[in-house]
Amino acid sequence: MTRFFRSRLIWPMGALFALVLLNTISRPSFLSITVKNGQLYGSIIDILRDSAPLMLVALGMTLVIATRGIDLSVGAVMAISGAVALQIISKSTSPNRIGTVLIAIGIGVFITLLFGLWNGFLVAVVGIQPIIATLVLMLGGRGIALLITGGFITTITSSPYAQMAQGHLLGLPLAFFFSVGAIAIIGLLVRRTALGVLTESVGINPSASRLAGVRSRGIIWSIYGISGLLAGLAGILYSSNIMAADSNNAGFLIELDAILAVVLGGTSLRGGKFTLSGTVIGVFIIQTLTSTITFLGVPPAVTPVFKAIVVILVCLSQSSRVRQWLGRIRHLRGAKPPIRLSGLETEVLAERKSV
């Protein structure tokens, strides 16, 4: 287990640690946490809170990618769940009752589950390539959200709804508990049932899995459903934070951040083996990065460039080829040669000769 931990998670962990270190050096207050009215405040706490929507989306994305798929529609799906929930609350006569809010959330999330299953239907049953199948909803979803809100940005006042993104529990942001809950539930779901290993089996070798009698269609279908459901919850959190259903901006480009988090965490885009803990670290890397950029006062216009540089560095550090080169350089200096090959390298070698 230690070796597994070392080989796969050490690099994203290292990147996260480096980011935190960089922040702490440039502003010592980064790690400090203050207590006000029994609630915790500080940059770290902000990161835990703000990362919640991305966390939910990225967990779903991890499973989808493990099946050799991709889900581009998550951002649009976030817009839909927010629009549905807020529309229901704004039409309600008692927007401050917890019951109303729960019903609104329930319906919003249920509808996004259906949209997720729609994606799964296109991919698993109709056989459309995942990138195209989910592109349909990525483009159409925001239109659907605008139809629901009648073309306006629906705003509401409902204190229970606001609590979700802005409230606290045991001193910590409530949104953080959504993250923790989702991680726990998805983790249990994939590792306590056989969903995880069957998903990996389908992702690694679809035709062998089929001949082994694995119901790959059903598995892929439900994975897209899960992804839709998690994106829906993320949309609720997002709209609760701004108390508005902004169909154009809710979850805008979050699909790319989610894919990035999955890859940073060490799950290959070729599908197969996946790591949820890697994805969790990947999400924290991205959120810390966003917070760093804001703090460093990088002008918004060049933010993407800054992000790109960091992403390239992290990806390079994970590339087995680069690591081999580094290893060779170290070897030339008399240190130990690289011992492990992974990913692409191994595959090429397996084609050729014995490892």
Add this chain to the structure above:
Amino acid sequence: MSDNAVVVEMRSISIEFPGVKALDDVDFTLRSGEIHSLLGENGAGKSTLIKALTGVYSIDSGTIQVSGKERTFAGTADAQSAGIATVYQEINLCTNLTVGENVMLGHEVRGRFGINWRATHAKATTYLRQLGVDVDPRSQLSGHSLAIQQLIAISRAMVVDCRVLVLDEPTSSLDRSEVEQLFAVMRRLRSRDVAILFVSHFLDQVYEISDQMTVLRNGKLVGEYHVGELSRSELISKMLGHELDELESIARTASRTIDRTGNPILKITALGRKGSIEPTDLDIYDGEIVGFAGLLGSGRTELVRIIYGADRSDHGAVEVRGKSVRLSSPRHSSNHRIAFSSEDRRAEGIIGDLTVAENIVLGIQAKRGWLRRVNKAQSDEVVAQYIESLDIRPVSPHILMSNLSGGNQQKVLLARWLATAPQLLILDEPTRGIDVGAKAEIQREIAKLATAGLGVIFISSELDEVLRLSQRVVVLRDRRKIAEFDNHESFDIGDIVALIAKEGAA
């Protein structure tokens, strides 16, 4: 013919993949102005040898000389510059370009203002004419038949002035008249002293066109023969061959009598699929091993695939234990306790990135569905039991499947199926490409299981395996069952070879 100048000389070529020696000390000689057929069953090493010659694989040991000079090919470009051109089964041309552009790609005639298209197309036409191909070089490639596209690919090889032309299964999707056209071109090239390496599993064509034949089996050279010195049945027995030594220790289990009074496990009536297997009848009883004999492409694999539901049948009926059923997907079959191990271990058997234990349990898990996970205790028990009984090595259940040797991977797959407690086990070439020791163990295990009541369909290219294990032998040829007989001590390989080789097509 053999006094022509030697163009390619490959000596003691060996190539090893994880767990398999794909080529073991193979010699191969190609002379100018000859058409040389390379023969052997799947996994014999034909395509590996071709890939070594065309620079796709680099060789682990041995030497390759082209026109007397020793060469090391680091890639396909090296082989091309040595004058070796290849036309593959799936044509690698650009379908969205014109014929002329395809022929001259990379060799366009250049003028002062870039490419001179008029001259380029004119030159393409001359190359095409040389092969007797009369098509407009300005027409789209995709508008032509596969046969013409193949000839265009050959013209393209002529542009680079090749001395060696490798044709890998060029006739597999051509009809008779197209084959004639291709053969005419091949003869024309032969008269221009091009050396042609030809691969085809149609023996008629091999005898019609080639001068020399080299036969491989299990990665080893069987021999090189002049086409006149080897009869069709001699050739087939050399391709299918038989390994004596260790395997002889398994007694022929054939002489068991099978009780065929009750309902068979499986009964198929006129089951078939257009273009892959003609309607076939077959039944299998408890404890019986039915061996399928036939060459590659005879329909043996196609038949078991539609029985299992890996491919759909479009004809016929299936009964399991007397009850009519539809086996339209692997899932249905596994619900009826039928298991199938594909001939393509790597692509359709193993899940390389999962562990040995996960691979073994996959069959049971798939049956149970994702909600009811096989818990650790159950899994450990099953895995330990099969690792021991099948002698899987290394014994650790937690290493990745892709790190095992071919023989051990095959044992793990066998364990996967046996763990699901099937009543009928279909094994398509379970002993291909694995070492002799593992072969013997797998055969012993199959015989033991059948004695205990399991029904087995057993496919193998090695006829002595089929004869040794089966109580009944089904012979297939040209996508048809041509014979079925109860196995008896007095039958030998020659009888089956005679059936397969019977004039017509083989």
